[in-house]
Amino acid sequence: MSEQVYNWLIQPAQTLLEQDKIKTLVFVLDGAFRNVPMAALYDGQQYLIQKGYAVAVIPGLQLLQSQPLKRLNLNTLAFGLSEIRGNFPPHQGFSPLINVESELQEIRSLLPSRELLNQNFTSDALQDLIRSQNFSVIHVATHGQFSSKADEDFYSGLG
Structure with a gap:
């Protein structure tokens, strides 16, 4: 069964995983899986773990008891970066996020926000904003790279 599931899920994407130098695979599992x-x-x-991938498994969203936030008195912070800055690691090849401005505009149309x-x-x-106000919702629209080592984390807006 392990090989069959590998052939269904990983094998079709194997070339892309190698080309894009993917290091972490995240699975959202449901039902029998x-x-x-x-x-x-x-x-x-080889087993998937032997191939050098970090493997993360998270529950399906339907497992979480979600309750919509009441729109009254929501204090929202929305921040984003649509342009490339000089602090981007050159090897990452990040491109501008052209829809960030419209994304933040849509949030602003739905909720009062900073x-x-x-x-x-x-x-x-x-x-300064986070220290001076309590935000119910924080929305981030930027590139980022996350590592298990905090000193290797990178957030494009925070250089």
């Missing part, structure tokens, strides 16, 4: 140990998927020669966009999105401005 919920108890399948993804790290133990087998390609006939906004930090592009040149206004700085580490100091973000810290």
Whole structure:
């Protein structure tokens, strides 16, 4: 079964995973797959975990008891970066996020919000806002790279 599931899920994307140098695979499992140990998927020669991938498994969203927030008195902070900044690691090849401005505009049309966009999105401005106000909702629209080592994390707006 381990090899069959590998052939269904991983094998069709194997070339892309290698080309894009993907290091972490995230699985959102549901139904019968919920108890399948993804790290133990087998390609006939190696287990998935032996191939050097970090494997993360998260529950399906239907497992979470969600309750919509009341729109009354929601204090929202929306921040984003639609342009490339000099602090982007050059090896990442990040491109501009062209829809960030319309994304933040849509949030503004739905909820009263404070906004930090592009040149206004700085580490100091973000810290000042978070220290001075309590936000019910925080929306982030930017590139990021996350690692298990905090010193390797990168958030494009916070250089």
